[in-house]
Amino acid sequence: MSTTAALEHPIRKDIRIEGVLQALADPVRLRIVRAIADHGEIACGVLDLPVSKSTLTHHYRVLRESGVIHQRPVGTSKVNTLRREDLDALFPGLLDGVLAAPRSDS
Structure with a gap:
């Protein structure tokens, strides 16, 4: 068995709108999501x-x-990407709408 614990990610069918909205409602998490989308x-x-x-x-x-991001270990860090394909399939337009909203952190 590997010494690195596997990161748990929900499969697409288990991603729930309530969890996604709750995750995106926090200003710090929204900044993280916007940074991932930008880069x-x-x-x-x-x-x-x-x-x-x-x-x-x-x-x-x-x-x-909540299913908003995917994390993969790289060395001693984790690299994060948006689960855009999953989110767009489940909740069309949600991520685009959230990302298009005016930024309060600018």
Whole structure:
């Protein structure tokens, strides 16, 4: 067995709108999602966010467990990408609408 724990990701059919909306409602998580959308993928810890490392880990976990992002281990970090294909299939226009909304962090 590997010493690295596998990251749990919901399969497409288990992604629920309630969880996605709750994940996207938090301003820090929304900034993370926007950064991933802007860059295609980002590693954990590269964004300058006003939260502790443990809180940031929590935010990434909420996004992953709700089905908004996919995380893959790369060395000692995790690289994050949006699950755009899954979200667009399940909730057409939701992600585009969220990303198009005016930014309060600018």
